[in-house]
Amino acid sequence: MTDNLSYKTLRLNDNPSDINKACLILKKGGLVALPTETVYGLAGNGFNKDAIKKIYQAKNRVAHNPLILHSDCPDKCLDLLELNDISKKRFYKLAKQFWPGPLTIVGHKKPYILREITANLDTLALRIPAHPIALKVLKSLDFPLAMPSANLSLRPSPTSSSHVLKTLDGLIDAVLDGGLCTIGIESTIINIASETPSILRLGMISIEDIAQCLHESITIAHHHEQKPLSPGAMSIHYRPLVNAVYLIDKTMLENIWHSDAMLLINNNDFTHMLSEQGPRSDLSLTQVLSDHAADYAKNLYDALYHFESYPDRILYIVNPSDRPSFKPILDRLTRASIKI
């Protein structure tokens, strides 16, 4: 991270002394943004009511949107849940195959879990992240960490420490820099407590991966605006602060190619348009992402934050692909934009 004394939030790096500082802040009930392999999380002591309250305040998060608890060990996670035999079998299979990693498991909670964590639901969401820094911190603590994405509510999730500071500088105690997140979009969330396991949020672990692991059919939960099953899956989310964001089909590209509008496009469509239509206007701004879902996901939020440098302008995002691997990406793009 570059030195810039104007930041109000303490910036820490990946060394034993700074990791120790991060742990001390967390033990005292403070908030530290930590890197995970999906996105940066805003960590606070998951057993401390005041720390949880601070998380909601810093993010300006609505009280009915529950938090994920993060731990370093499946047995510790199991201790927090009250699972019947069927759910327990599902838990073991999923934890063995996907943890540490980008999967969040939702099950019935033990009664003592703070209701501020679960927003009064009777279920609890749990994840063991794979990032070495997050794991180092978790292993040094004797409590789990509540960690929503480390951004102001409704803005894109952060995939670097500078993204965190863009929306939370001065609102949290520290950010621990761990470079760029390797996955780049949030974890897949699966509810194992329902009769048929159901996906509450799409992520880079696919429904097929999960069905293969559990050897049973899986449903995708449909969210209703009034009472979403995963309250954070509300329709407007991940929106960069620009004048307007539109999701368009590539057939509409001709209409805006020679305009000054900002454009987020995948490489295939970009090279095709370049050869057909020539370069875009000098005043336009174009970000080109990969045709591969994993690379596209990794760089998506960085691209969205980049466009925020031009808050008065309109952003068009070209639907990158209808391939199954792009489903979790399309989910984010759809909610960041208005479809035209």
Ligand code: TXA
């Ligand atoms: O990859 C991730 O999951 C990141 C990293 C930091 O771990 N965390 C993250 O947290 O994305 P957040 O708070 O931004 O999103 C958590 C989502 C929200 O949509 C919330 O509604 C849902 O998880 N959630 C939490 N607890 C739940 C529960 N008990 N039942 C259903 N949905 C739940």
Ligand code: MG
């Ligand atoms: Mg979030």
